[in-house]
Amino acid sequence: MMTPAPAADRRRLRRRHWRSRFMLALTAAATALILAPLFLILYYVAREGAAALTPAFFLQTPRPVGMPGGGMANAIGGTLELLAIAILAGVPLGLIGGIYVAEFRRERFASGVRFAADVLNGTPTIVVGLFIYAVVVVPMRRFSALAGGLALAVIMIPVVLRAAEEVLRGVPKGYRDAALALGASRWRMVAGVVLPSARVGLVSGALLGVARVAGETAPLLFTAFNNSFWSGYIDQPISSLTVQIYDYAISPYASWHAQAWAASLTLIAIIVGIGAAARLTFARRRKGMA
Amino acid sequence: MSDLHPTPALARAAAPAPPAASANVLEARHVNFFYGANQVLFDISLEIRHGEIFALIGPSGCGKSTFLRTLNRMNDTIPEARFEGSVLLDGEDIYAPGADVISLRRRVGMIFQRSNPFPFSVRDNVAFGLRVNGLARGHGEREAVIERSLRAAGLWDEVRDRLDAPALSLSGGQQQRLCIARALAIEPEILLMDEPASALDPIATGRIEELALELKQRYTIVIVTHNLQQAARISDRTAFFLSGRLIEVGRTQQLFTTPARKETEDYITGRFG
Ligand SMILES: Nc1ncnc2c1ncn2[C@@H]1O[C@H](COP(=O)(O)OP(=O)(O)O)[C@@H](O)[C@H]1O
Ligand SMILES: [Mg+2]
Numbered sequence: 001m002m003t004p005a006p007a008a009d010r011r012r013l014r015r016r017h018w019r020s021r022f023m024l025a026l027t028a029a030a031t032a033l034i035l036a037p038l039f040l041i042l043y044y045v046a047r048e049g050a051a052a053l054t055p056a057f058f059l060q061t062p063r064p065v066g067m068p069g070g071g072m073a074n075a076i077g078g079t080l081e082l083l084a085i086a087i088l089a090g091v092p093l094g095l096i097g098g099i100y101v102a103e104f105r106r107e108r109f110a111s112g113v114r115f116a117a118d119v120l121n122g123t124p125t126i127v128v129g130l131f132i133y134a135v136v137v138v139p140m141r142r143f144s145a146l147a148g149g150l151a152l153a154v155i156m157i158p159v160v161l162r163a164a165e166e167v168l169r170g171v172p173k174g175y176r177d178a179a180l181a182l183g184a185s186r187w188r189m190v191a192g193v194v195l196p197s198a199r200v201g202l203v204s205g206a207l208l209g210v211a212r213v214a215g216e217t218a219p220l221l222f223t224a225f226n227n228s229f230w231s232g233y234i235d236q237p238i239s240s241l242t243v244q245i246y247d248y249a250i251s252p253y254a255s256w257h258a259q260a261w262a263a264s265l266t267l268i269a270i271i272v273g274i275g276a277a278a279r280l281t282f283a284r285r286r287k288g289m290a
Numbered sequence: 291m292s293d294l295h296p297t298p299a300l301a302r303a304a305a306p307a308p309p310a311a312s313a314n315v316l317e318a319r320h321v322n323f324f325y326g327a328n329q330v331l332f333d334i335s336l337e338i339r340h341g342e343i344f345a346l347i348g349p350s351g352c353g354k355s356t357f358l359r360t361l362n363r364m365n366d367t368i369p370e371a372r373f374e375g376s377v378l379l380d381g382e383d384i385y386a387p388g389a390d391v392i393s394l395r396r397r398v399g400m401i402f403q404r405s406n407p408f409p410f411s412v413r414d415n416v417a418f419g420l421r422v423n424g425l426a427r428g429h430g431e432r433e434a435v436i437e438r439s440l441r442a443a444g445l446w447d448e449v450r451d452r453l454d455a456p457a458l459s460l461s462g463g464q465q466q467r468l469c470i471a472r473a474l475a476i477e478p479e480i481l482l483m484d485e486p487a488s489a490l491d492p493i494a495t496g497r498i499e500e501l502a503l504e505l506k507q508r509y510t511i512v513i514v515t516h517n518l519q520q521a522a523r524i525s526d527r528t529a530f531f532l533s534g535r536l537i538e539v540g541r542t543q544q545l546f547t548t549p550a551r552k553e554t555e556d557y558i559t560g561r562f563g
Contacts, residue, residue, distance in 0.1 A: 174404055174406030175408055178408065179408075179418070180364065180395065181362065181399065181400040182418060182423075183393070183422055183476065184392075184422045193408055197409045
């Protein structure tokens, strides 16, 4: 081996230093480029929607066409109700499916389930809406919160399933070995050790699924439909922020446009809130593991 | 299973008395083991006697862990793995069709190379085996067993005030002793230890060794170690493995001072491994 002269050495070091700085600047620029649309959207939505964000917006229901004022209280409540139905139906199924494919991954049926989940994940959501229309709305002979919530649940299931699978597969093998070596059956191992130690990750996975469907519009158009009034009944059509944004945005009225922006802002806040909750639980998990 | 071996029922009839001091508690007979097409154990036969510390030594990759795991059927969880031969526990073949793996693992506890306490509290770690096996159901009884197990593992004085603290907040050596307490709680007859001190500093290692010598009063211990001094210090008998074969087995002192086989001598004098 040749030892390079100190001068050459120093020159090389300087060149590396500059290259590293250059790459750093490049990545920073790329990051800014990616984040720019996000901030532009947030800025634009906030600017357009701010005027309509009055207390009435959160407390009142829509007024008939042409009358000023009114709000989206029923749409906010409707979105939350739809999400609640979707969570009740979708999270347990997604979790059970995720547990199955993670813990019995060597069985042929498990790879079938995993494949089906991936197909479902890639299915256009309007197709899911159409499916629910055929199997729920038509037999019930009406649009309903139930149908809308189920459509969201179907979209949520593969997301939750795959997230749960990832989390469970990340549980250290040592925990499983220890449980089995203590005389636990496979089932006791999963229920007593694997699930409790993955608890926080599973909650995060469920929240990921919720965040995924909270902004859906297409699958609600002909399932939950829309409703200008308060309705808590699951067998009645129900309003939602997304469908309400859609209806108002294509209307010819400036005041409705402003309300659509305000609704957008509210929806973003709800989704960011769910995302932040997921992040917080993840952070807590990391600390707990340390 | 071979026809040469007694059926479990016959074996039970043949060995009715509680094991005498020198009785074999574990007996491996013609054990072969394969990971897929790769054979890693070749025709291993050896006996482990009641109340002894039995050491398995040999270079890394020679099959010590694999052999240890055949003794409580932990290899069952590995897909594509295949076992041939038999292992008798008190005369009964633990691989016989219909043999109960769960009660086997209750009787034959295991301590792993990397300590693996559950991410629960200290108390819940020790209580896990009790819950799973439906032992010590009453609160007072359970607390008593937890204390007894932690004392037996030499950990009680260090954790008595923090039973509800997360197990993962303990030091490495404490975590390994917690794993020992967890295994002791369900009162196994035999403890399998796979390099239990390999990740620990010398002081923590010394404590594990002392502990093994104390536990010998009540348990039969099979310990894998790559540390020859450790085997020499604590074990009664030692088996030397090389490339999946049992080269030599005998009294530890004899094996280390006057080995019968050239390979053993080469290994203990540090010529390879
Ligand atoms: N789960 C496994 N799958 C495939 N091969 C394995 C597995 N575990 C161990 N082996 C192989 O079996 C041989 C013996 O390994 P092991 O029993 O762990 O040896 P030791 O404990 O003596 O170091 C090694 O060649 C190792 O690569
Ligand atoms: Mg090993």
